[in-house]
Amino acid sequence: MQHINKSFNFLAFLFTTLLLVGCSGLRTIQEVPQTDILASIDLRNLVDDKAHVEIDPMPITTDVVRFYLPLVVPGTYENSNFGRFITDFKALDKNGVELPVSHPETNTWVISNAKNLDKLHYWVEDTFDGEMGQDIYPMGGTNFIADQAFMLNLHSIIGYFEGKKEIPYQVKINSPKTLNPHTSLARIQSSDSLDVFRAQRYFQIIDNPVLYTKEKGTYFDLDNIKVGLAIYSPSDTHRSSDYQAAIQKMMTAQKNFLGAANNTPVYNVLIDLMDYEELQFFGGMMGALEHHTSTTVVFFDGMEKAELEQSLIDVVSHEFFHTLTPLNVHSEEIHNFDYNQAIMSQHLWMYEGTTEYFSNLFQINQGLIDDADFFDRIMEKIDFSSRYDDQMSFTEMSKNIVEEPYQANYGNVYQKGALINMCLDIIIREQSGGSRGILSVMKALAQKYGSEKPFQDAALIDEIIAMTYPEVGQFFEQHVVGTTPIDYATYFEKVGLTYGTIDKNLPSILLVDGQRPFFTVQMSADGKREFLVSASNSSLDALGIQEGDLLVELEGNNLDNPSPESGAALNQLFRDTFSWKEDKDLTMTVMRDGEKLTLTGKVGKPSVLSTGIISKDSATTQEVALREAWLRD
Ligand SMILES: [Zn+2]
Known part of the structure; x- marks a missing residue:
């Protein structure tokens, strides 16, 4: 796994708003005779942002059987307790009569009269909203955006029966007709709205995330590895084809570096870009989670192409080296x-x-x-x-x-x-x-x-x-x-x-190192937010900013006690600073010793003197x- 936390101070402006998606009625899925454990997921008929799941087990030969959702999955190094996202758990016999079920612990369900068990029914909530979703790394989570995109880390959706982890699974996913699946999981059947995948054992369920997006994806060959790229971009600004050249160049270099040490036949890079609310929800957390033949990647949709490209190179190369x-x-x-x-x-x-x-x-x-x-x-x-x-x-x-x-x-x-x-x-x-x-x-x-x-x-x-x-x-x-x-x-x-001592270039004129802005946010005596200039860089020095100034206006945006609305505009402005050109004119207004001063100049090449490694x-x-x-x- 790799995670980056870009929680700049200014992200604190916005209030977290939960993403709610539309609802519609429940639809029942008809089963065919089975040879494997059958798991059906309905992505077409979400109810309260939950997807219906049906599990059809192989015949159970014991009186009692336990069913689990994972506590922990590989690559995350924390207890996730995916059982938390399951509701309305029911065990039914052939006649649709409910069997007794106890739920002794978050991730465990105990089914009695199990020899009569025909199917399990339950609902799964995604991890990109709700009270508990924040506990799950977004790249290891599940995102339901009705009719638009679905990122499925199947470990939060499909469970396993005690002693049956080695039995194959068929995973049937009903999805909106406009969406295409991207995954390294073997697909044995597909139509506009139904895909059937096969996993050799439960481990493959855990190891194979699926991303549904409107785009068809981009593919290239890396010697013997077939590499697939897919992106969900809520604003539709980023396409997988935009990043193919950079990722291909990077992975070719990785292959050259590794030599013969890699023998993966396919590799899929599944990228779910978060909108601003989602980024806020996860406190600025972004990153990726490795699997044997794919990786899930979560970044911010508002990133500039060049920034996203470099982030993909750093993070996807990390994940690919996990092979x-x-x-x-x-x-x-x-x-x-x-x-x-x-x-x-x-x-x-x-x-x-x-x-x-x-x-x-x-x-x-x-x-x-x-x-x-x-x-x-x-x-x-x-x-x-x-x-x-x-x-x-x-x-x-x-x-x-x-x-x-x-x-x-x-x-x-x-x-x-x-x-x-x-x-x-x-x-x-x-x-x-x-x-x-x-x-x-x-x-x-x-x-x-x-x-x-x-x-x-x-x-x-x-x-x-x-x-x-x-x-x-x-x-x-x-x-x-x-x-x-x-x-x-x-x-x-x-x-x-x-x-x-080195002269270190900075990615934005507002920063004084890789992360920290040149101001700190403090509360004034009358309870208003104030932006106190607490550090500087070469461009700010040239502008005439001094430590101890209170920043009150930036490029015509009033910073005086921002509301959620003006805070959103400010956040956009702050993000834009990362792509400002050297010759751009800039205006800032500060309060110094009770006097209002308007400072103007160019963005320039902001840098700071800092300790580095030199010859x-x-x-x-x-x-x-x-x-x-x-x-x-
Ligand atoms: Zn890692």
Whole structure:
């Protein structure tokens, strides 16, 4: 998984409004004789934003049977309790008479007289609204937008019977005629309004999200991989064809970087773009969730094409690298995943950390970004990781990730997790005279294990040490299993780099780093919102803004105690700043010492002086050679 949280301060303006979609009557689906477990989902007749689901089991031979929705699903590392989204659960016999059902726990239903069970009926609510929806990562959730689009992570819709996870499923989905399904799940039958998919076992239900959109999707071949792209854009501004070239270029570079380590036959990128209300609902959370042969991606529809393209490159490359780990290198805990008991592995440093590291390293390795950009990304990770507990053992955190205080540190797997891999990479490069790195170790592990053979959780680190060098063992002992914070400068030193001052470009004139605006929002004595200038950048300096000013007007928009309506206009203005051109004229009005001042100037190239990673003046030839091997071999 990968998530980004773009909750800029100004997003706090808007009040959350729930997305409600239209309703119509219930429709019953007629079943044909079965050989598999049949699951029918009706997307044509939503009632109160809920979809009707019918499950037709294989004959039950016990008096009592348990039916589960997952507590936890792979790749999310949190308890989701998908049973919460199920209502009106009924178990019926052949005559339509209800059988006794108890519901002892959120995700479990116990059906008595089970030998007479003919069908289950229940309703499923999506996770993109409602009180509990916010608890679910949007990329792991379900979005019902009547007649427009459906993003289905089937783990929140279809459950499983105790002891029957290995039986195949047929999934019948009734959908509006204008919508087309996008998924890696095998389709065995289709018409305008009915698609029948087949899953070999329950795992494939979990592993194969389905996106229904009006667009037909875009396809391309990547050697032997058939790649599909589909986008739902509520404003219809973004089309999958707009992003094909960039994604194809990126995935080609990933294939070059990985070499033979990938053998996936199909790969689908399913993109659900959120409108502003949905973005607000999830508090600015965006990202993607990996599956073996597809990924679900959730971003904001209001993003500019260039911004969305770069976000897709960063996030989809991360997800595609998951085809290496955990998909081809994983422990028994992942292989025999228990959906209703969170038994976690120690190795998030690898599943998420290695993946995130590679999704940055391949970009410099394949010439998609330059050194300065790569070092900025590393520096950003060092900065972000300081928000988390630097003295928490990474293996202990991983093993207990669904509980606090570990869960609150989960985001560090993308920050320190990636940095751990950078350090390991540099150590292995140093010890091997530049010839080996963490990628060669991962390829060897994928060769040895692969998707069907798990490793033993407790034995992995020793195995990696045996494959490499004692220095790798020391690093694991101190900084991954142990609790000693990493001094990154030590590792930069080895490759001729050091910390220094850089002039860092900013994506918007309103920002003073990657996320923070130049003002803070405070409440005045009479209870009004005020925008206090608390930091600056080169363009704001040129405009004459000073710390301590109160910002009252921006490009003709009054900032004085905004209402929800004017707040919406302001949010749009703030978003627009990301695409403002250098020569654009700009006007801001501030209050300074009780006096109103109007400041005018150009947007320019906003930048700030900040700490970054630079080449060391005294770098030796050997250090520079090691850096080249690290970044470009
Ligand atoms: Zn991930």
